[in-house]
Amino acid sequence: MRPRIRREEIRMDAWLSTAGADVALMDDFNAICAFGGRLSGSGQDTAAIAWALERMRATGGTVRKVQVPYDGWRAGRAALHLLCGEPRALACRALLRSASTPADGLVGEVLDLGQGRVEDFERAGDAVRGKIVLVRHEYPFSPTHLHRRRKYDQAVARGAIGFLIANPLPGRGVLSGSSGRPRGAAGIPAAYIDFEAGQALAAAAASGRCEVRLLLTGEELENSLADLAILDIPGGTDSRIVISAHMDGHDLGTSALDNATGVAVALAAARALAPRISARTHGLRVCFFTAEEWALAGSARYLDDMDPAERATLKLNINLDTVAGDSVLTALISEYPALAPFVSAAAVDAEMSVGTYLPFMSNSDHANFARHGIPALRLTAGFDRPDSNVNNILAAGDVPGVIDAADLRNALRATCAMAWRGLTLPQGELDALAAGSRWTTSA
Ligand SMILES: [Zn+2]
Incomplete structure (x- = not known):
């Protein structure tokens, strides 16, 4: 018989008000950044996961390393030359898993599609075919954001021969990101360019037919494995509350925002919660994924390969990604409407506000x-909040200096409050968090 959890009996929410005070939080955060940008396949990701496994062992519970395959790839050369007007070299960087150009480069006419939204592609219609399209990167966290991969997919679908995506912020250099192209799939050469290169190409394209030469090479890495670190602390039921964060990043900066913040907060939350897990609470799982920046490949494989019976015990996922860099916290609740009141109640527990x-x-x-x-x-x-420090993500500016420790501590308090609320919810209420969602009603 399963123990019955009565939340009223074990509410000890007073500890939540000081849950942000973890003494090791900033040391962990700086230690993670010290590994470098932790690009999957660089070795920095595996070293950081090995470190995280040790940190997890200090927390207690069962710790294991899981390895999952992913489509590894290494960038080679990247060069972009403007061939019209005042010919010159422009800054560029291949998207992860970009298709390669011929060895002597790809010459094509640039078509400026502005933001590169669906309507921009529709307006251009057949004019996209055979062109190297130019679009703009957008601040990734907003209600109107269209992801880079959606823009890339439209370019491929409409017959573009190349894809250039410009940083919208001047003086910030190029960015990093994935094309999402699976191994063996058709794709087109795709690169980030800096704001200034975007301006130069837009001006040249506006003044008439403008060609560029794009050279991108990359190498498939066979048999690549992504290391994941998993901590499991059983409670009084089979149910698990899962806190997750991705360890991997990009190598322009040190992936401090995205996502040393999430990993450091997850470790500190585990330390705070572990001694409170008992026969009267559910269990806790902490997952550190890699290959997240590779179209979420690490977590996809971890969950797809899991025994469905085990997967059914995972009742709530609190995923921490870029949890500092601004004082405003929002929970993106993935079309699970019952999570809105859940998050609000947890925020009240922690005497703070978290949007949904x-x-x-x-x-x-x-x-x-x-x-x-x-x-x-x-x-x-x-x-x-595109003017917040979070706008340094994917850029060389993603370094520890853009993070305010107070924001990191707020995120820790919010995480502890949400996890604790989940850990102590009666089983029926925990199961009901899935109610009303399109993910569960259509199944
Ligand atoms: Zn991230």
Whole structure:
């Protein structure tokens, strides 16, 4: 017989008000950044996961390393030359898993599609065919954001021969990101360019036919494995509350915002929660994924390969991704409407405010939990605040100096409050977090 949890009996929410005070939080955060940007396949990701496994062992519970295959790839050369007007070299960087150009480059006419939204592609119609399209990157956390991969997919579908995506912020250099192209799939050469290169190309294209030469090479890495770190602390039921964060990143900066913040907060939350897990609470699982920046490949494989009976025990995913860099926290609740009151109640427990945003955003590992019918949210800082420090993500500016420790501590308090509320919900209420969601009603 399963123990019955009565939340009223074990509420000890007073500890939540000081849950942000973890003494190791900033040391952990700086230690993670010190590994470098932790690009999957660089070795920095595996070293950081090995470190995290040790940190997890200090927390107690069962710790294991899981390895999952993903489509590894290494960038080679990247060069872009303007061939019209005043010919010159422009800054560029291949998207992860970009298709390669011929060895002597790809010459094509540039078509400026502005933001590169669906309507921009529709307006251009057949004019896209055979062109190298130019679009703009958007601040990724907003209600109107269209993901880079959706823009890339439209370019491929409409017959473009190349894809250039410009940083919208001047003086910030190029960005990093994935094309999402699976191994063996058709694709086109695709690269980030800096704001200034975008301006130069737009001006040249506006003044008439403008050609560029794009050279991108990359190498497939066979048999690539992504290391994941999993901590499991059983409670009095089979149910698990899952806190997750991705360890991997990009190598322009040190992936401090995205996502040393999430990993450091998850570790500190585990330390705070572990001694409170008992026969009267549910169990806790902490997952550190890699290959997240590779179209969420690590968590996808972890969940897809899991025994369905085990997967059914995962009742709530709290995914921490870019949880500092701004003082405003938002939970992206993946079209699980019951998570809105849940998050609000947890915020009250922690005497703070956390916003919620219902539409599904497939921009981190919570998306894979959501698809499997597991109520999932992404806690993120700076939602719809493009002028916040969060706008350094994917750029060379993603370094520890852009993070305010107070924001990180707030995120820790919010995480502890949400996890604790989940850990102590009566079984029926925990199961009901999935109610009313399109992910569970259509199944
Ligand atoms: Zn991230």
